[in-house]
Amino acid sequence: xxxxxxxxxxxxxxxxxxxxxxxxxxxxxxxxxxxxxxxxxxxxxxxxxxxxxxxxxxxxxxxxxxxxxxxxxxxxxxxxxxxxxxxxxxxxxxxxxxxxxxxxxxxxxxxxxxxxxxxxxxxxxxxxxxxxxxxxxxxxxxxxxxxxxxxxxxxxxxxxxxxxxxxxxxxxxxxxxxxxxxxxxxxxxxxxxxxxxxxxxxxxxxxxxxxxxxxxxxxxxxxxxxxxxxxxxxxxxxxxxxxxxxxxxxxxxxxxxxxxxxxxxx
Amino acid sequence: xxxxxxxxxxxxxxxxxxxxxxxxxxxxxxxxxxxxxxxxxxxxxxxxxxxxxxxxxxxxxxxxxxxxxxxxxxxxxxxxxxxxxxxxxxxxxxxxxxxxxxxxxxxxxxxxxxxxxxxxxxxxxxxxxxxxxxxxxxxxxxxxxxxxxxxxxxxxxxxxxxxxxxxxxxxxxxxxxxxxxxxxxxxxxxxxxxxxxxxxxxxxxxxxxxxxxxxxxxxxxxxxxxxxxxxxxxxxxxxxxxxxxxxxxxxxxxxxxxxxxxxxxxxxxxxxxxxxxxxxxxxxx
Amino acid sequence: xxxxxxxxxxxxxxxxxxxxxxxxxxxxxxxxxxxxxxxxxxxxxxxxxxxxxxxxxxxxxxxxxxxxxxxxxxxxxxxxxxxxxxxxxxxxxxxxxxxxxxxxxxxxxxxxxxxxxxxxxxxxxxxxxxxxxxxxxxxxxxxxxxxxxxxxxxxxxxxxxxxxxxxxxxxxxxxxxxxxxxxxxxxxxxxxxxxxxxxxxxxxxxxxxxxxxxxxxxxxxxxxxxxxxxxxxxxxxxxxxxxxxxxxxxxxxxxxxxxxxxxxxxxxxxxxxxxxxxxxxxxxxxxxxxxxxxxxxxxxxxxxxxxxxxxxx
Numbered sequence: 001x002x003x004x005x006x007x008x009x010x011x012x013x014x015x016x017x018x019x020x021x022x023x024x025x026x027x028x029x030x031x032x033x034x035x036x037x038x039x040x041x042x043x044x045x046x047x048x049x050x051x052x053x054x055x056x057x058x059x060x061x062x063x064x065x066x067x068x069x070x071x072x073x074x075x076x077x078x079x080x081x082x083x084x085x086x087x088x089x090x091x092x093x094x095x096x097x098x099x100x101x102x103x104x105x106x107x108x109x110x111x112x113x114x115x116x117x118x119x120x121x122x123x124x125x126x127x128x129x130x131x132x133x134x135x136x137x138x139x140x141x142x143x144x145x146x147x148x149x150x151x152x153x154x155x156x157x158x159x160x161x162x163x164x165x166x167x168x169x170x171x172x173x174x175x176x177x178x179x180x181x182x183x184x185x186x187x188x189x190x191x192x193x194x195x196x197x198x199x200x201x202x203x204x205x206x207x208x209x210x211x212x213x214x215x216x217x218x219x220x221x222x223x224x225x226x227x228x229x230x231x232x233x234x235x236x237x238x239x240x241x242x243x244x245x246x247x248x249x250x251x252x253x254x255x256x257x258x259x260x261x262x263x264x265x266x
Numbered sequence: 267x268x269x270x271x272x273x274x275x276x277x278x279x280x281x282x283x284x285x286x287x288x289x290x291x292x293x294x295x296x297x298x299x300x301x302x303x304x305x306x307x308x309x310x311x312x313x314x315x316x317x318x319x320x321x322x323x324x325x326x327x328x329x330x331x332x333x334x335x336x337x338x339x340x341x342x343x344x345x346x347x348x349x350x351x352x353x354x355x356x357x358x359x360x361x362x363x364x365x366x367x368x369x370x371x372x373x374x375x376x377x378x379x380x381x382x383x384x385x386x387x388x389x390x391x392x393x394x395x396x397x398x399x400x401x402x403x404x405x406x407x408x409x410x411x412x413x414x415x416x417x418x419x420x421x422x423x424x425x426x427x428x429x430x431x432x433x434x435x436x437x438x439x440x441x442x443x444x445x446x447x448x449x450x451x452x453x454x455x456x457x458x459x460x461x462x463x464x465x466x467x468x469x470x471x472x473x474x475x476x477x478x479x480x481x482x483x484x485x486x487x488x489x490x491x492x493x494x495x496x497x498x499x500x501x502x503x504x505x506x507x508x509x510x511x512x513x514x515x516x517x518x519x520x521x522x523x524x525x526x527x528x529x530x531x532x533x534x535x536x537x538x539x540x541x542x543x544x545x546x547x548x549x550x551x
Numbered sequence: 552x553x554x555x556x557x558x559x560x561x562x563x564x565x566x567x568x569x570x571x572x573x574x575x576x577x578x579x580x581x582x583x584x585x586x587x588x589x590x591x592x593x594x595x596x597x598x599x600x601x602x603x604x605x606x607x608x609x610x611x612x613x614x615x616x617x618x619x620x621x622x623x624x625x626x627x628x629x630x631x632x633x634x635x636x637x638x639x640x641x642x643x644x645x646x647x648x649x650x651x652x653x654x655x656x657x658x659x660x661x662x663x664x665x666x667x668x669x670x671x672x673x674x675x676x677x678x679x680x681x682x683x684x685x686x687x688x689x690x691x692x693x694x695x696x697x698x699x700x701x702x703x704x705x706x707x708x709x710x711x712x713x714x715x716x717x718x719x720x721x722x723x724x725x726x727x728x729x730x731x732x733x734x735x736x737x738x739x740x741x742x743x744x745x746x747x748x749x750x751x752x753x754x755x756x757x758x759x760x761x762x763x764x765x766x767x768x769x770x771x772x773x774x775x776x777x778x779x780x781x782x783x784x785x786x787x788x789x790x791x792x793x794x795x796x797x798x799x800x801x802x803x804x805x806x807x808x809x810x811x812x813x814x815x816x817x818x819x820x821x822x823x824x825x826x827x828x829x830x831x832x833x834x835x836x837x838x839x840x841x842x843x844x845x846x847x848x849x850x851x852x853x854x855x856x857x858x859x860x861x862x863x864x
Contacts, residue, residue: 288660
């Protein structure tokens, strides 16, 4: 059990593993950027992936929803299991996978030619799963779940890119949530935002983790400490340490982890 | 004599003047040409001119079959070349960009863009008129023109597709959309202004093409307008060619007038393209 | 050591729904195939050109033979005394094209120098699109110009200039391809690194010698590429020469007499009543093949020159 291994009092509800990363290696052409990562992503929790620039965090998270392979010359080996099923298995359709694992990007990217409402519905329209009669319901629910409803409910027809940066990012979250994924991947979602917008998103993450499994890449260690339950520390494509966030930040096992979190490099 | 420590600036000024002259001379020549054409042809421009058929008498001759023929050719060429060209551009930009097959197609297109237009006429003659038995028909002419403008349509459409930022495609894929859904719902609507502008520009170039149509069998003297895809046809540039080749002064004036009509049409088309592009770009931003 | 060895957690139950296994919908596959087919059309166009030209040319060569084509000095396939030497047509094409380059090279290169080195942004913004206009005028309009305006004007200066001649057509073709040289040469000049110019200025050289001795030579590959491309364009040009240069093939380099270019010959036959399958019909494809090969070689050469020039920087 997680608790016995970590030598601390058992948390009330040990989390099961939603996504399991097993010996994953990744390449861009001939350059190997991930050297065999094995780690769990716990269900209905927040798992943070931290590390210095170029350590492979983005590549790792993009390998979880098979976005990595869309890049030029990209290649993956290993196993990533969603509910026990290998997403890189033979007959798996990445398109269907991405409807269960959503992603929010570093720079908010609402579709510029669409209104707020159309942005929220865009995922459903693109996947052909929109039922017109439920459209308004879906829009309101997704915007509420993304803590954006109150701010935009009177301007659902306004263009999506007219919102502020933080609002745009929450709009993107709403857009992803509308497709009803189980896992939400976030690749440095706050790095383009100001501190106030950032803290609103961090609050949102706290709420979301009750219903979704979240994995977040961040270069901001304080954010990782604030927001996540588990943290993975990556360095030059290797997983140096993985443990409960509290443990990793207060008593890291590896000296490289300690050096990083105390700011000796990074 | 220039003072010590100073350099004569004369060579530079002379050079500047020469270079400026080099730029301005062709432009002045063009302006002179256009003015001359307008002067010659203006007297002949009238409603009668636009609605009459060719005749042995210069003063009775008109450009109606040429106008109708050019118009029909443009419509048909648009219907054939645009879907093919945009489709090829989508294939090259969105599906497998770096594959060897894509590079081979790109090489072909670059090559085809440099082939003289009269060779397209020979292709049209051998393939459409003879082998496919389309005869010297409107359809054969349109197919030939379509192949001629196809490289340009592909290149312009690719440019338009490239203006769509990559991160929007990523957002779409991350939502679980297929490639075609992404193209149809996200990429094409955004690239649409550029594609439309490019299409109009390509058609405006096609409308002035003469050589391939001559080879494919456009007639220079017809007294009817085409009544079907298989009908014989003519076009405005063909009519100009015919008149310019005649010795009588009256026909030369007719040619000038027809040139004015042709240039005005191209001006309107180009203007429409630029206007549309500005309107549509403003709307989406 | 794998950092998470020490942690074991139970896994979530394997779920059947919503499935991630499956194949894309047929509409996706259909779209992919259709789009690939569109791309294929361009390849088929090239194949079409090659096969149409080859089939008819072989038919011709079987009847007449390569020797006659290359070594006869007269071209009279439409007369009763038939000769099939291609040289008169080649001479006509090359004469008019070379006159065009003689006009376009200085004008185009100087324009390029003006816009790249001398002009300030205001001039360039105005003049560059204006030059592009020249390229947009239909060639039939240029043909009219050559016959109706330029030749009579030249006749006033040059006694003995015939009504159809290579000079007038060549000059007008030169004006038509000037923007091509101007635009491509300007790109080549613009790409010359600043530090080369600065080195010359630092040695105390004036602007004119710097441009002439440093910048232009550095851009020579790109300039040469632009000239060859313009030459290729002039070789393939039809209407200007068909209208103004004449329809009498003569093996001559005299720009004052009527000649016939390869392209004008094709037009001449096409306007007539030549039935398919005859020898006369096949001659236009033979001439077309020669034209295609010439422009292909020039285009490839131009591309290689431009590439090598860029690689050297």
